[in-house]
Amino acid sequence: MVMDIEERDRRYGLVRERMSTQGLDALIVIANAQIAEKGFVKYLTNYKNGLNYVALIFPCEGEAEFLVPNTIQEYWAGRSSWIRNIKVTPNLGEGLVKSLNAMGLSKARLGLINNQTISADAYLTLVKNCPEASVVDATPLLEELRMIKSSKEVELVKKSAELAVLSFEKLAQVLKVGITEREIVGEVDRELIANGAEDIFHLFSSDPHNTFAGYAATDRVIQRGDIVIMNTELSSPGGYWVQMVRTSFVGRPQEDVERMYNTVLDIRLKILDELRPNRKMSEIANALTDHIAKAGYGIGVNLGHGLGLDLVERPRVDSSENIILAPGMVIVVHPQLILPTGKGTVWLADSYLITDSGAESITEMDPLAIKIFD
Amino acid sequence: MTISLKERDRRYQSFRTLMEKEQLSIILAASNAMCTGHVRYFSNYATYFGPTYVVFPKEENPSLFVFGEIQSQLASRQWIKDSRYGSARPEVVFKRIKELDYRNKRIGLVGVDHISFKMYEDLQRELISATFVDVTEDIYRLRMIKSEEEQESARQSALVSDRLFSRIKEVAKPGMRECDLYAEMEYFVRRQKVEDAFDLIASGPFPIAPSMNPSERIIETNDNILVELTPRYEGYYTQLTGIHSLAAPSSRMKEFIDIMSAAQKTGLALLKPGNRACDIAMAMKQVVEKSGYRMPYRGGHSMGHDLDEPPAIFLEDETVIQPGMIIVVHPSVMDKNGEGTFWGDSYIVTETGWERLNTAFSN
DSSP states (O other): OOOOHHHHHHHHHHHHHHHHHTTOSEEEEEEOSOTTOOHHHHHHHSOOOOSSOEEEEEESSSOOEEEESSHHHHHHHHHHOSOSEEEEOSSHHHHHHHHHHHTTOTTSEEEEEOTTTSBHHHHHHHHHHOTTOEEEEOHHHHHHHHHSOOHHHHHHHHHHHHHHHHHHHHHHHHOOTTOBHHHHHHHHHHHHHHTTOOSEEEEEEOOTTOSSOBSSOOSOBOOTTOEEEEEEEEEOTTOOEEEEEEEEEESSOOHHHHHHHHHHHHHHHHHHHHOOTTSBHHHHHHHHHHHHHHHTOEEOSOOEEEOSSSSSEEEESSTTOOOBOOTTOEEEEOOEEEOTTSSOEEEOBEEEEEOSSSEEESSOOOGGGGSEEO | OOOOHHHHHHHHHHHHHHHHHTTOSEEEEEEOSSOOHHHHHHHOOOOOSSOEEEEEESSSOOEEEESSHHHHHHHTTSSOSEEEEOTTOHHHHHHHHHTSSOTTOEEEEEOTTTSBHHHHHHHHHHTTTOEEEEOHHHHHHHHHSOOHHHHHHHHHHHHHHHHHHHHHHHHOOTTOBHHHHHHHHHHHHHTSSOSEEEEEEEEESSOOOOBSSOOOOBOOTTOEEEEEEEEEETTEEOOEEEEEESSSOOHHHHHHHHHHHHHHHHHHHHOSTTSBHHHHHHHHHHHHHHTTOBOOSOSEEEOSSSSSEEEESSTTOOOBOOTTOEEEEOOEEEOTTSOEEEOBEEEEEOSSSEEEOOOTTOO
């Protein structure tokens, strides 16, 4: 985590302003160890937690307190976080009660982020022992701020994007008949880690009849006729996630698959047209869905989502998302098309930065450059 | 090798016995994304992302709720055919429960330490006539004692960490960055038959706090490299925490290693049925403190479907050690300047003592 204190002060200023407006005395921000849901705590502490729960008590005035579950995390949070007061608390609920009392916040109005990350256990302990505190959900307060990336954040996002591109450059070097899926991902990840990738998550598929990419690379051996799909999601030392997907063919693809691939290339061009500030996300999602349906294909996974310190953030690319696009948002759009017969799929994804006038793809690699392997 | 249907039936019988005893009509097991053990124990499926749930009725077939359509299809190939996209979709879970006999009945809840407050609150509201009974401890007690099959998976997991440790010794060289070494480690792991591995690394004269995210620090000629290796084989974790010295260890490092070796030996002498987890922790702590240092971390913990499960080897845990437990014993030592180190390896508790799973320290 490499963000500087100017950015910290920018964030803290905005957060406290909103807390004041909303009458919140303190935020309680919880992260569990879900690999891609550590963002709220990261945003305010510059620290990515390891295993188990961590909690930040962030008052409107005065010093924050950071609760960590063990001495190893106390060590790392001490070295890399913005928070000076770090407490080791193996039991989250008890730790929250103790700190709130010590900070004079046991009867305060507390904004919790959020009731989906905190365990039932911890929440019940908190409200039982601080019965005069009022606890409300404050997720939108941070969600809204996190959606728009500052120029410093964009720099870090782009570092992740470079690594995502590297994963496909490596794929292109190693992909051949006879190698296994597991070996491919091994080579790719070795390259990524040596170049600074932190958290890495792949979905992978090579069987041409699959309609989805699986959650783990297998021992399946690559052969002619395969449709190789690799999804790379990763974060780099800034902590920002990006996503990129490419589809490659081992030998010339079948006609119907090639037609489908050409459609997804068209959609990729269309995406750049559609992504513009001041447009409602749902309109864009509907336009893309219509295009796919008109072309006669099924849709696999959802169309995409925001990216940032978490892997999946607002805005979602779907027909119920009313958020208006704005410069500084980072979004992945990932159309996955399925043959009408249900026997084959192609998938492409790029991450985009919304600019003042439109959008720029930050994961720059022409899909055609790795389309066919002979 | 895979966990057999016989093992499934053994577990399901235990759940039904518990349900009989506690008069439960349904068990609802909840996991979060990091600690997936409860749901794994019921379903034999390795979930990704979360939260996840299992609805286990007394008479009918169970249902599994995971993240995404892809996973619901993958999961249905394991023990629970009825697998649905229900992660962060509580209405999908409630719909299933409402098809069952829940009105005015008792529902056993497994995982109050992992279930989100929102889900907990929604459950109370949606299933208003049901009484929720916390049976988390009962399931942990079942999970604590591993069957023969489970123990065999643990043995395989330990073999992988031994091989990985050997590989680290082969490739670690001064001049490499930590992240280069970590890249080689992960390259090795990706090509083993393990589901995943949670690996940490630290390097320096007295490395004590290993990290998930290795730095660009350049490894030096006299460095010690501390690695914590935790692979998962067919759902079972074991842990090996080892130190590889690139040169002959300094006399201070030798002193730390000797203290930890003595502490672990003392702990292992007490690792047998009938003693308590806290007894082992206390004995190791005393060895370290008699040498003038402190033990900053817990002395170890059990592992299984989660890489950290009860019982834990620390002073607050009075659980009695029993045959079939799988435990990593890892004492640590730290001086007042924050320098020190730690190590440990994994054991299956037997009727009379233990079976060592790792051979990495036999030299």
